[in-house]
Amino acid sequence: DQQVKQNSPSLSVQEGRISILNCDYTNSMFDYFLWYKKYPAEGPTFLISISSIKDKNEDGRFTVFLNKSAKHLSLHIVPSQPGDSAVYFCAASDYGGSQGNLIFGKGTKLSVKP
Amino acid sequence: KAGVTQTPRYLIKTRGQQVTLSCSPISGHRSVSWYQQTPGQGLQFLFEYFSETQRNKGNFPGRFSGRQFSNSRSEMNVSTLELGDSALYLCASSISRATNEKLFFGSGTQLSVL
Numbered sequence: 001d002q003q004v005k006q007n008s009p010s011l012s013v014q015e016g017r018i019s020i021l022n023c024d025y026t027n028s029m030f031d032y033f034l035w036y037k038k039y040p041a042e043g044p045t046f047l048i049s050i051s052s053i054k055d056k057n058e059d060g061r062f063t064v065f066l067n068k069s070a071k072h073l074s075l076h077i078v079p080s081q082p083g084d085s086a087v088y089f090c091a092a093s094d095y096g097g098s099q100g101n102l103i104f105g106k107g108t109k110l111s112v113k114p
Numbered sequence: 115k116a117g118v119t120q121t122p123r124y125l126i127k128t129r130g131q132q133v134t135l136s137c138s139p140i141s142g143h144r145s146v147s148w149y150q151q152t153p154g155q156g157l158q159f160l161f162e163y164f165s166e167t168q169r170n171k172g173n174f175p176g177r178f179s180g181r182q183f184s185n186s187r188s189e190m191n192v193s194t195l196e197l198g199d200s201a202l203y204l205c206a207s208s209i210s211r212a213t214n215e216k217l218f219f220g221s222g223t224q225l226s227v228l
Binding site for chain 1: 118147149154155156157158159162170172204206216217218219220221222
């Protein structure tokens with residue numbers, strides 16, 4: 001069973017427009033969520049995170065929104081740039097519980113066209 | 115500060131062989147986690163070590179094992195390789211795996227099993 005789902009394998013956006021990447025989760029015990037970005041031939045790099053006690057966290061062009069009742073989070077990139085083209089992974093954890101590790105989604109490949 | 119270093123970068127093995135992958139965490143980081151990335155399954159948690167002790171283990175068969183040394187360097191071993199073990203193996207480190215601590219990933223070892 002997949003506890004973290006990214007239902008869109010790919011997304012194409014025009015440069016300067018907004019990119020919205022979505023993530024759903026099933027485990028209500030998750031209390032911390034992260035987004036990682038991965039370029040080919042490199043390891044994932046941390047982008048932004050959000051605690052379950054918040055519903056929004058912003059860092060420059062990146063904003064993560066959390067809707068706990070819907071078990072849904074989204075990453076907004078505004079404005080999108082060609083350098084943002086990468087695979088984005090959503091991850092969740094229940095550090096306060098027994099898991100103690102990150103559960104990743106399968107990723108969404110974002111292509112930002114000039 | 116040097117990042118997470120994984121060696122070798124690429125490996126080609128045949129079915130039935132065994133393989134050992136190495137990971138040197140960021141200096142001062144005591145927690146090392148291993149993940150397997152495949153196109154179909156995304157990133158899946160293998161295990162996590164802290165102070166030479168395995169603290170968490172994912173849902174992988176016993177052919178997958180690991181260890182951590184006193185200098186925090188870690189190795190993972192896969193015995194009796196199967197074709198399905200072909201994947202990118204990623205190592206990540208963090209200071210202590212305390213609550214809400216993000217992971218720093220290496221570039222990975224690409225394993226191909228023929």
